[in-house]
Amino acid sequence: MKRILRGRRFPGGIVLDKDPAWRAPIETLPVPDWVALPLLDHNGEALDSKVKVGTRVGLGEVLAGDEVPLLSSLAGKVAAIEPHPHLSGFRVPSLRIERQGEEGRWEPSGDWRRMGQEDLLREARRKGLCLPDLGGSEVEALVVRAFHDDPYTAVAQRLILESPDALRQGLAILQRLYVCQRAFIAVESRPPQAFSAWRAWAREMENVVLVNVPNQYPQAEEDLLFSAVLPRRILRELEAETARAIAVSAEEVLLLAEALVGGRPGVEKLLTLAGSGVPSPRTLRVRIGTPLSFLFSCCGLDPQGLGKVVAGGATRGWAQFDDRAGIGRDTSGLLAIRREEVELSPEEPCIRCGWCLEACPHDLNPVRLWEACRQEQWEAAEAYGLWECSECGACAYSCPAHLKLVHWFRFGKQEAAARGRDKNKPLAA
Amino acid sequence: MPLEALPTGLRETAVSAPPHERSGASLTTYALPWGLAIFPAIAGALFLWRLTGLTLLACGVLSAVLAEGLCALVRGRPWRVRNGHAALVGCLLALTLPTRAPGWLAAAGAAFGILFAQEAFGGNGYHLFHPALAGRLFLYLSWPQYFHRSPLPGEIPLALPEVWKGIGLAQLNGFLFQPGRLLGEASAALLVLGALFLMFQGTKWRIPLGALILVGLGTRLGDGMNPWLHGNLRETLSLPSLYLLLGFMAVEPVTTPLTHEGQWAFGLGLGGLVVLLRAWRGDPEGLFVLPLVLGMATPLFDRLGDRRR
Numbered sequence: 001m002k003r004i005l006r007g008r009r010f011p012g013g014i015v016l017d018k019d020p021a022w023r024a025p026i027e028t029l030p031v032p033d034w035v036a037l038p039l040l041d042h043n044g045e046a047l048d049s050k051v052k053v054g055t056r057v058g059l060g061e062v063l064a065g066d067e068v069p070l071l072s073s074l075a076g077k078v079a080a081i082e083p084h085p086h087l088s089g090f091r092v093p094s095l096r097i098e099r100q101g102e103e104g105r106w107e108p109s110g111d112w113r114r115m116g117q118e119d120l121l122r123e124a125r126r127k128g129l130c131l132p133d134l135g136g137s138e139v140e141a142l143v144v145r146a147f148h149d150d151p152y153t154a155v156a157q158r159l160i161l162e163s164p165d166a167l168r169q170g171l172a173i174l175q176r177l178y179v180c181q182r183a184f185i186a187v188e189s190r191p192p193q194a195f196s197a198w199r200a201w202a203r204e205m206e207n208v209v210l211v212n213v214p215n216q217y218p219q220a221e222e223d224l225l226f227s228a229v230l231p232r233r234i235l236r237e238l239e240a241e242t243a244r245a246i247a248v249s250a251e252e253v254l255l256l257a258e259a260l261v262g263g264r265p266g267v268e269k270l271l272t273l274a275g276s277g278v279p280s281p282r283t284l285r286v287r288i289g290t291p292l293s294f295l296f297s298c299c300g301l302d303p304q305g306l307g308k309v310v311a312g313g314a315t316r317g318w319a320q321f322d323d324r325a326g327i328g329r330d331t332s333g334l335l336a337i338r339r340e341e342v343e344l345s346p347e348e349p350c351i352r353c354g355w356c357l358e359a360c361p362h363d364l365n366p367v368r369l370w371e372a373c374r375q376e377q378w379e380a381a382e383a384y385g386l387w388e389c390s391e392c393g394a395c396a397y398s399c400p401a402h403l404k405l406v407h408w409f410r411f412g413k414q415e416a417a418a419r420g421r422d423k424n425k426p427l428a429a
Numbered sequence: 430m431p432l433e434a435l436p437t438g439l440r441e442t443a444v445s446a447p448p449h450e451r452s453g454a455s456l457t458t459y460a461l462p463w464g465l466a467i468f469p470a471i472a473g474a475l476f477l478w479r480l481t482g483l484t485l486l487a488c489g490v491l492s493a494v495l496a497e498g499l500c501a502l503v504r505g506r507p508w509r510v511r512n513g514h515a516a517l518v519g520c521l522l523a524l525t526l527p528t529r530a531p532g533w534l535a536a537a538g539a540a541f542g543i544l545f546a547q548e549a550f551g552g553n554g555y556h557l558f559h560p561a562l563a564g565r566l567f568l569y570l571s572w573p574q575y576f577h578r579s580p581l582p583g584e585i586p587l588a589l590p591e592v593w594k595g596i597g598l599a600q601l602n603g604f605l606f607q608p609g610r611l612l613g614e615a616s617a618a619l620l621v622l623g624a625l626f627l628m629f630q631g632t633k634w635r636i637p638l639g640a641l642i643l644v645g646l647g648t649r650l651g652d653g654m655n656p657w658l659h660g661n662l663r664e665t666l667s668l669p670s671l672y673l674l675l676g677f678m679a680v681e682p683v684t685t686p687l688t689h690e691g692q693w694a695f696g697l698g699l700g701g702l703v704v705l706l707r708a709w710r711g712d713p714e715g716l717f718v719l720p721l722v723l724g725m726a727t728p729l730f731d732r733l734g735d736r737r738r
Binding site: 014016034079080082084089096098151291292293296302303304306307308309310313314315316317318319320321322323324335337342343344345346348349350351352353354355357363364365367368382383384385388391393396397398399400401402404406407410 | 430431432435436437438439440441442443444445446447448449450451452454455456458459507512552553554555631632633682683685687688689692734735736737738
């Protein structure tokens with residue numbers, strides 16, 4: 001590694017007080033008795049199940065989907081295919097699989113070093129890893145997101161402290177898969193133990209550049225991450241669409257190594273459990289689809305004492321009310337807040353202080369957008385950038401009047417979409 | 430097992446949209462720096478004009494708070510006096526009154542400002558005109574005799590050390606230590622101190638900066654250069670009421686533009702109007718009407734930075 005770069009700041013954004021639970025080692029949760037796997041692909045589109053009720057499935061068996069298949073996180077029997085509570089709050093048609101029998105061993109399909117690009121991609125996707133298919137076009141840069149936007153999630157920090165070799169292998173696989181040598185590792189300078197671990201890790205590799213990104217939320221969003229990390233030349237090429245760049249998380253790098261070197265299917269999720277209702281916040285390794293109730297009982301949390309449960313991070317996550325919902329592929333953080341500490345502040349009149357405009361990373365006018373949504377003026381809302389809003393929450397975070405801006409923008413998107421103006425779907429948790 | 434038979438333990442959890450953590454900012458924390466910023470001027474006023482100052486301030490604050498509370502009661506809406514907004518309005522109004530004004534004048538002005546310039550438009554957050562400035566205008570038009578009385582005497586027993594006078598900063602003596610006619614004009618320096626502090630607290634600093642730039646420019650260009658720009662612009666810069674106006678009234682969030690471009694337009698417009706007013710030897714009393722005039726155009730100024738796609 002030649003040097004450490006300083007990441008660029010983008011206009012807008014906010015500074016969050018980060019308190020990641022990086023000190024506790026990753027714990028693998030026991031296998032649950034049942035899992036709930038929603039029949040949705042990585043874009044949120046509905047899938048048709050390939051198995052029927054009563055079928056026996058093995059661990060990692062394909063249940064639905066073709067390109068990036070839905071894999072079974074358990075070895076057992078399909079107990080039901082019906083609408084099941086989902087982290088988004090809706091009841092989504094899901095497969096409920098009950099554990100039965102032994103989980104077999106798994107083997108890699110071959111030496112990854114001898115596989116070509118297409119084979120590697122196919123194999124990774126077969127193992128449940130959702131990597132983009134660029135059809136062989138030029139990839140200028142690989143960006144590894146080795147930090148988290150969320151104030152409590154510490155997955156990337158734990159991974160570098162526990163599995164640096166697997167991460168190295170994963171990066172090598174990625175470099176081969178996308179035929180791109182240049183990798184940028186985006187890290188935050190805190191906690192210093194993780195930063196120095198990443199620096200030591202990157203130092204031993206060629207063509208790997210460490211970028212120290214500033215604490216600016218929401219820098220984990222792909223376009224903002226690229227603008228913070230990549231050199232201007234590459235940014236210009238991205239703009240002109242003459243080159244492509246890929247962003248992956250540190251967790252994906254690890255799972256890729258485990259899948260292609262060890263043959264392990266990507267049926268697990270690394271997430272951090274934190275919040276005032278959790279006496280010792282820590283990072284867990286859970287099977288995808290593990291119900292929240294099982295997670296709580298394994299960690300010794302009393303669900304009745306919890307006043308708020310948030311899946312997906314403190315700034316973007318979805319509040320939960322049914323703990324039969326299962327952990328999803330994107331659930332990196334689980335926040336459990338004690339009943340006494342739940343804060344529900346009512347909305348007060350907007351005093352037009354302008355702090356939300358300063359916080360918005362996408363140069364939107366949240367006040368105008370909010371007014372348009374509230375007054376149900378959908379064309380005006382779209383003119384003010386309704387579909388450019390990434391629901392990061394920086395505006396609502398800064399608002400002194402406690403306006404529930406993200407709620408209004410989601411309402412606006414829902415209504416505008418229902419009127420047939422855009423095909424974008426709401427983000428799944 | 431069917432869905433209904435599966436165990437579930439969560440009871441009555443709060444379900445709200447993200448973000449689930451906030452910065453801790455509230456309307457109270459927004460108003461707190463204002464209280465700190467206005468404190469030097471209040472301290473100066475109380476030091477020089479003890480009982481009169483206290484009467485005016487107390488009458489203004491009490492009247493404003495009671496007026497806002499009464500309206501909240503009548504409307505059946507929750508009232509948050511903690512927001513500090515009414516208290517601030519009453520305070521600022523009292524500071525713009527002449528030192529010989531009776532207490533009931535402050536009470537009347539504050540009540541008018543809150544009732545007609547704020548609550549009639551929908552309450553805090555919905556008003557178009559600054560309640561304190563509107564209240565002051567009402568008083569000036571209805572009881573002008575109090576505004577033409579001679580001011581109370583008062584002298585801050587301080588002066589610049591001799592050494593500073595030597596290097597040509599003698600004129601700053603007047604700026605720093607001579608009180609003006611209004612309650613808030615105990616010393617321009619106290620106002621400038623507070624205003625500077627406020628500009629770093631997340632308020633709309635572009636407005637006073639823009640205004641000051643234009644007033645400064647006008648001072649350079651005017652004053653005898655042109656036959657009709659025969660005003661006393663240099664004197665304007667040492668008027669304490671200018672700093673009261675720019676530093677505390679012009680940065681009121683609700684009546685001023687939201688966007689950066691709009692704030693520059695408002696600030697430059699305000700500065701321009703100050704220059705025009707003073708170039709034609711306008712009464713300094715007129716300064717306090719200018720933000721009211723520009724406040725009417727705030728939505729138009731905001732269009733400059735609308736960020737429409």
